[in-house]
Amino acid sequence: MASVSIDHVSKTYGSGSSAVRALEDVDLSIEDGEFFVVLGPSGAGKTTLLKSVAGLVEVEAGDVRIDGTSMEGVEPYHRNVAMAFESYALYPQKTVFDNLASPLRSGRTGRYSAEQQRQRIEAVTTTLGIDHLLKRFPRELSNGQRQRVALGRVLVRPADVYLLDEPLSHLDAKLRAAMRAELKQLGEMSRTTSLYVTHDYQEALALGDRIAVLRSGRVVQVGTPEQIWREPVDTFVAKALGQPEINLFEVEASGDRLRGAGGALELPAPAHLELPGGRARVGVRPRDLALGAPGGADALHLRGRVVLAERLGRLMEFSVRVGGQDGGEDVIVVADSDAGAREGELVDLHLPLTNVHVFAAGPAGEETVRLGGAAR
């Protein structure tokens, strides 16, 4: 049993005017065996969070509990956690084999004969596709290979918790996709409580049993990938997930309709939502929009001119200027290439209200909370 609970943890680096708040009252609890992903932009405090669990940074407030036991004052080597560092932190003077054997030789992760060590290392390196590199030194490896060695040093040993800091970030795109698919299948991963840190929303959505979104040292939202995707708690989370980013429009109530983008956008005002001052922000994901004829009164409508059409393989990405020449905004739409729209053409866009997010109105550049969907 090894659940992890992070209780109101705060951490500041530096002091005085140069102080940087890395973590602010972070409160998370991770269940035994769970694969928990922390998603956030760089500088959000993700690495600090992992190191607090590992005992490598001292938290100034709050506590970390592993398996219910407070880790206050417990040395890293007594916590039985393994960590893959984003910088790899491979021992430069040791071969790949000796790097991987290091945790097995410390005596704190169990006793292993030379033969057992070799077997474990072989098994892990075969899985990671680095079994031909055992005699090399870290300086002789590519970044992608180093990263897999760093991951291997975690997987080779039993631990109560795996801490993984952007473990796929330096792999090339193809290998990253393959590793992402494989990572969750690994027996050791599915058995061990894992805390996985990334800035890549696709990794987060694909891997996480649950996801916590971190922003400037604060937890913004915690939930399953489904929840985070369907019901982002605010515009920050909504923008963090999805590429291209979600389209946001300022809208205003007029009668029982909401209008925005100089009248080019309209949808029925959601009766179940309270809109302060009759103003709101509407969020529309590029892939949810469909090109074509208007889809009836129960949908969001947009009309605009295609200003740019880019092919992304099977799909096309369109930039559609809505709301006239001057006050216009660009909407990004991703659609099948057989949608047939060309640059310069006027197009109609629509999507069902269930996929429309309504956020509170706010000054430009400020993140606002989600009020709900445009339809129940």
Next chain:
Amino acid sequence: MLRERGPEVALARELTPGQKRVTPASVVADLAILAWFVFSLFPLVWMVLLALKNDADQTSTYFRFSPTTANFGTVLSQRGQDLTSVDFGQAMLTSVLNCAGAVLVSLVVGIPAAYAAGRWKFKGSEDLMFQMLSFRFAPELMVIVPLFVIYNTLGVFDTKLGMVWVLQLVTMPLVVWILRSYFQDLSPELEQAALLDGYTRRRAFLTVALPLVRPGIAAAALLAFIFAWNNYLFPLILTDSAATTVTVAVTKYLGGGGQAYYNLTAAAALLGALPPLVLALTIQRYLVRGLSFGAVKA
């Protein structure tokens, strides 16, 4: 148009290696650097020549003579001892022991301090480092005079122990400052990885951090040895005859009165200069960083 002149003109060429064209300016530059090396190396060459002259040639200033190596033997033998009342061979040995001892103490005491100052920000660490540096710049006599009195009461005057102790003023700042800069360059995540692998802090330090700063330790140790060896004021005042060092012994050959032995003086100077020169050439790559106390990283 400018492109036709190629990407390297003027200073960029001066700054980047590979210039081959001969211009009046390049000839002047070559002559200037040559002139420096003539000035810089001539005294050393002259010392070697003088050391190889026999007694009859020693006062001559000619470059042609029949060389002899007898002077080195004389310096290290009883005759040298009779002339100067100093056993030069013994002085060399004393210098080796003094310097090795001083460096060893500095490493044992200095490595943990350098590690602490390089890894942690703690109250007083900057004061500690500044205090170390101030020893480097403090006039030696400020401590020698009281030490002269203290040593006499403690009975360590004219002993190797006394020299090892006072040489800490020379070796300790070098060791601590150089090694701190090496520890600072080392990513702390390597030791953190070792902690998570299950090693204690002591073992993480000994098996991960320490081996990786080995070049720094070697450079600091050798440089400290050189400067300890070259020190003159401490042995001049704090030793007499039992623990005389090379630097003091060399000057004894100048000691006036009676006949002068220029060839023997040169031979003694050469013997005293050789160990630092050899050591310096072996650590040339790390020298800049060491000489600037880690301030300039080459």
Next chain:
Amino acid sequence: MATTVGGRTPPQQSSPGRAGGAGVPRVPAWRRKLRPYLLSVPAVALIIGILYAFFYGVYYTVLNYAATNPNPSFVGFENYASVLGDALFWRSAGVTLLYAVAATGIETVLGVAIALLLNRSTLIGKTFERLLILPLMIAPVIAGVIWKLMFNPQFGVLNHVFGLGSTFDWLSKDRALWSTILVDVWIYTPFVAILVLAGIRSLPKEPFEASDVDGASWFYMFRRLMLPMMWPYILVAVIFRFMDCLKVFDAVFVLTAGGPGVTTTTLQIGAFEDSITNLNYSRGSTYMFLLWIIVFITARYLVSVLGKAQRRAAGAGA
């Protein structure tokens, strides 16, 4: 594959790692905070040992302690009055200052020039670069011995090579100070040169290539680009040299022992004469303490200049 790797601790093993429950070893916060201090304890002890001698020396300055007066008594600021009222002290302070300014100045100019010349990477430069540091690594006192042999009017090689005859005395009243400065230049110019050379070689290439494409002149690039970026390296060298010159002793002592007369009596040589030759410990200590104050103030000032230059160079290099 059959082997299971990783995962939870296999049950048959005797619970390695975290023991769980109340048995987890903990290190109290105060002991964690104490770690760097514990590591520094030996060094601090050593420093205290040295500072003890230092303060003992400061204590001497208010006594009338001398070999002839082994039971000293408190005399207040008498030594200070005596030293500060002594023309010899001011004379030696002047000598020291002249020596420090002249030697540091010449060494800096020559050192920078040598660094620039060696950076051209010509055959001559590459051949001799390794030998640049040789004078620097010889004990200054041995350098003094070598030059004393060369300076000798009758048998010295310099008068012979330059055809000066046997009456030209390098260490005469008028020339001795400049001759000792010449020896200092011989020893320490390489120090400036290797520091500045290392600095030049670590400069980024892009700004030079950019302004080169813009057609800037050599002098413009040197003054506007190179010098500002090299400045911190030059300053480090200048600080080390100037501070060392203030306490110069070894080579000067062996060359002239402060003479002829007092023409080359630097502050540390003056203190040596008082405390060691004349065995007047208190007066010598006062001499030294005053020098120490000068060194300390200069150090503080120069280090603050260095800090400013480094910040500016960081801006220029960016």
